[in-house]
Amino acid sequence: MSIQPSLFDLPPAPRRTTPQGFAYQPDLIGPAEERDLVRRFEGLDFKPYEHLGYLGNRRVASFGWRRDDSGQMIETGEPIPDFLCPLLDKVAAFTGLARESFRHALVTEYPPGAGIGWHRDRPPAVAIAGVSLVSPCSFRLRRKAGDTWDRATIEAQPRSAYLMSGPARSDWQHSIPPVEALRYSVTFRTMRAPRPSY
Ligand SMILES: O=C(O)CCC(=O)C(=O)O
Numbered sequence: 434m435s436i437q438p439s440l441f442d443l444p445p446a447p448r449r450t451t452p453q454g455f456a457y458q459p460d461l462i463g464p465a466e467e468r469d470l471v472r473r474f475e476g477l478d479f480k481p482y483e484h485l486g487y488l489g490n491r492r493v494a495s496f497g498w499r500r501d502d503s504g505q506m507i508e509t510g511e512p513i514p515d516f517l518c519p520l521l522d523k524v525a526a527f528t529g530l531a532r533e534s535f536r537h538a539l540v541t542e543y544p545p546g547a548g549i550g551w552h553r554d555r556p557p558a559v560a561i562a563g564v565s566l567v568s569p570c571s572f573r574l575r576r577k578a579g580d581t582w583d584r585a586t587i588e589a590q591p592r593s594a595y596l597m598s599g600p601a602r603s604d605w606q607h608s609i610p611p612v613e614a615l616r617y618s619v620t621f622r623t624m625r626a627p628r629p630s631y
């Protein structure tokens with residue numbers, strides 16, 4: 434009798450596939466624009482990321498919308514700062530979405546060793562476009578497929594952009610394993626209009 438596990442005893446291998454609704458664009462901005470943005474980040478009021486009492490080891494500065502204490506996204510009225518507008522113009526051109534449809538901007542600082550666990554950005558976010566700055570990260574995506582996962586990993590380079598829309602936003606989760614060196618991201622989200630409360 435063989436003590437080797439048969440092929441059929443092994444867990445099914447993950448399937449590699451590109452999520453529908455995901456797009457990647459290297460070199461959305463140049464090194465000078467990247468340097469200027471990082472210099473502007475020094476003036477931002479970063480707060481430790483907190484969600485339902487859980488503290489992440491990354492820091493965030495949020496514009497347009499923010500999460501309230503119950504985890505709901507609420508509109509703050511605080512506009513996206515002017516210095517992010519040229520970046521937003523490029524992100525809008527890359528995604529093909531109207532610049533005005535991006536109603537939320539989040540600057541996230543990942544010190545070495547920080548990452549983000551598996552999650553889906555919940556509504557009211559509709560499409561999410563992110564720009565990576567200063568150092569690369571592995572941007573991982575997964576979706577349950579029976580007994581296995583569909584998986585994809587994109588090596589997001591500094592100055593590159595990605596888009597998650599459609600199934601890539603609604604059906605797939607994403608995560609970033611701990612980064613080796615300081616990384617920033619700027620994520621812009623289009624938002625579904627809040628339902629009237631009457
Ligand atoms: O840093 C990034 O590029 C992604 C961050 C993210 O997934 C989020 O803020 O929901």
Ligand SMILES: [Fe+2]
Binds near residue numbers: 607
């Ligand atoms: Fe996310």
